[in-house]
Amino acid sequence: MTSDGQALELAERAWRAAEADEADAVVQVEESGFARFAASEVHQPTLISDESITLRVVRDGKVGCAVTNRTDDEGLREMARRAADAADSAPADPGYAGLQPPSAVPEVAGFDAGTAGLTPEEQASLAAKAIEAAPEFGLYGYFTSGVTETAIASSTGHAVSQRMTDASVLAIAASDDASGYAEATSWKADDLDPAACAREAAEKAARTRGATEIETGTHAAVLEPYAFSELLWYFGFSSLGSLSCLEGRSYLSGRLGEKLFHESFTLIDDGLDPQSMPKAFDLEGVPKQRVTIVEDGVAKDVVWDRRTAKRAGDGRESTGHALPAPAQGFGPLPLNLSVGGGDVPTAQLPERVGDGIYVTRLHYLGVVDPREGIITGMTRDGTFKIEGGKVTKPLVNLRFTTSFPKLVEGILGLSEEVLLVNRSDYYDERYPFGTRVPAIATSAFTIVGTGSGPGL
């Protein structure tokens, strides 16, 4: 594991090994542990140690990338050779927007020494705390923590690095006929209480026995932050980046400046927020900026990287939302979405619904129509009826196909409390991110079918 400064030094060595007119190198370092459990036993504990370097080179206006996880000089030279070959294979790239010049990046929180120092034994012990707190059910989920470092250095002289920690606990308490869900995430492990998470899941599960069906149609509903976060993320992935907006694929294409949502809905992307998973810069080293996406229901902006900013012209600049160079085909993405809380205590949100549905979390979402913001998926692990403003009987898992814009347009209330919900499934290089959202009561949540009952 690199210590302070070593990742940046590696990034410097990497770009300097390139034979190019311009070059930048992104180093991502990971040390992490995953104590995954099922049926109340840790069954798939995984420790990961890796350093990955992505080199982007520009030769005669042509751009190519290469990746390695060899950090010796020979490995870097080999990577540089492949990057040069990649660049030389392509015509000049008119969309190339140049490398980030030297620039200061903001100071952000996001590193906790205690979290970084958690040993595998401690990670397993924290998982055990969750398991022991819910003995009446099988417990499924994980405790994970990691320390990552991102360092970027380039031929412009720009050089930045940031160490980050993250920790998450996820718990599904389940039996054959019941299941409940809870999770918690932070960049400080001490913020998490695995036992409390498990108890929340168990309390929810205990109320899901005897689940029945409900008629299809549009219902009023309360979505807990776990559920609202996932809907928001899928909408954000398809519609809140400037590439999809410029290409006409986004819900916001041609609609910026219009009032599209309820006036109580304000949505920002703020990588600097210490209550999120803070990032000082994006994956091309551009300082992160706070972006107001929706303000009081009016669509204001999307997120940008250097490439889409160049394409838009008109003085547009990157807002610091780029992905690594090989993944820039996805366009810039909002990885720190945050919805402002409302004025309703969470426990009182069902009163705003009257009669409807209470949803804890969702499963397997799919974007049906990005231009209309239509998303399908299932509810899971804690779905209930709301009757007379009270959460009452358990329901089976329900299939929804609903319009995210209509759901937000139909806000009946937002909770005062706002929760950071993890949105990483830890594929490839570890890069912690999440959304901060309240619970939402809405008049527009459309159920199109039923699934299986709660439980295993």
Next chain:
Amino acid sequence: MRELCGEAIDAATAGGAGYADARAVTRRAQHVATKNGEVESVSDGETEGIGVRVLVDGAWGFACDRRLTGEGARAAAERAVAFARASAGRAGRRQVELAPAPAGTGEYKTAAERDPVDVPLSEKVDLCLRAEGAMQHEDVKITEATLRAQREQRAFRSSEGADVYQEFVECGGGIDALAIREGKVQIRSYPSAHGGSSSQSGWEYVEGLDLPGNAARVGEEAAALLRADPCPSGVTTVVLDSEQMVLQVHESVGHPTELDRVYGTEAAYAGTSFLKPGDLGSLRYGSDLMNITADSTTPGGLGTFAYDDEGVPAGRHPVVEGGVLSGFLSSRETARMIGAGNGGSMRADGWSRMPLVRMTNLHLEPGEGSFDDLLADVDDGIFMCTNKSWSIDDKRLNFQFGTQIAWEIKNGKLGRMLRDATYMGRTPVFWSELDAVAGPDEWQLYGLTNCGKGQPGQHAHVSHGTSAGRFRNVQVGVRDV
């Protein structure tokens, strides 16, 4: 790499592991993407490392290290043992036991005429741009082409004496056309959506796809979809093309038959299964025409190997026979739990993830007759092609899928084009309505590279061979009301 695996195993057993296996992997992966006549990215990555899995006191542990050195191998082994010991937890936990399996020894190499990684990147870029150029149409605003090539060397050894070395190459690609007009967006892809199709083959596979030759049709169909009528809602007969059948098989048969899901070990992420161990041999999964086979020997399959990532030899076995559940995809651990077989479906993504039960190549066996024969018995129905969206519940029961394009079927013939086609169903009910499968001449093999599972997440590359199939009484045209 084999020596390093040996060092890791020695370190693990010296540390107290009752069982250990080690997997050293080098992976070279190239990716070319073009959009609207410009190169979007050209990347060439190479990574390496070693992953060590151990059983200590009946509990699993896994650790990895990027260094293919003795130091890295020993470090991974020691960390795996430490994590297993820490995770073993309370007394009385279930002790992991493995079904006996012969300790595989040998080598394997993909049969390839032309190593796809050795094909110059300039040739790949040129192919992408030529394919894009042929998709042009007034209403097509975005054209995309992607190509990929991968070479992987994998050494595996276990404390039981398994000693395997395998070299895999695979490649693939695809094209997409997005037509946009008056705020409406439609997409067409070839040979399949979401990054195209791949094969464990040499570059001759990509050449055989003939991306430029199919591009004009893709562009024209995308544009035509803008003017097409929406798919009506109702209950009708649906014919799925072989590409959409791939997704149907993958999501509603492949995943629920992964035995680790059945036993609950994926409950926290991918979900469980509506199947129970006791359903083996008795559960009616679908109609008599439903025959599903798992085959890790299929030529060109992304899930083809000589040995899986537990050293179990490749093989072929039925999963559904005549509509009855007759097999699961399993590991040595889950095979022991159910008391049948000895695994053979354990696969890991690279070196930094522990193996999980995964699909290898999972096929819908062909039936009889031609595609036109399937249509001939349809008075009123819909033919749906090429996946666009997908969602299924955590037990793999309730699903909703959408396709890029559809056509009305009237009196045995294809009629008007339809857009935004979706259908939903419950898995065994849907498959029970399968009343025709096209024959061997219509059977095609597709490879997908984005199957996700596990925590931390990992991808598997799997293949499915399918023909078009006909289903009665299907709910179609599901959208936000």
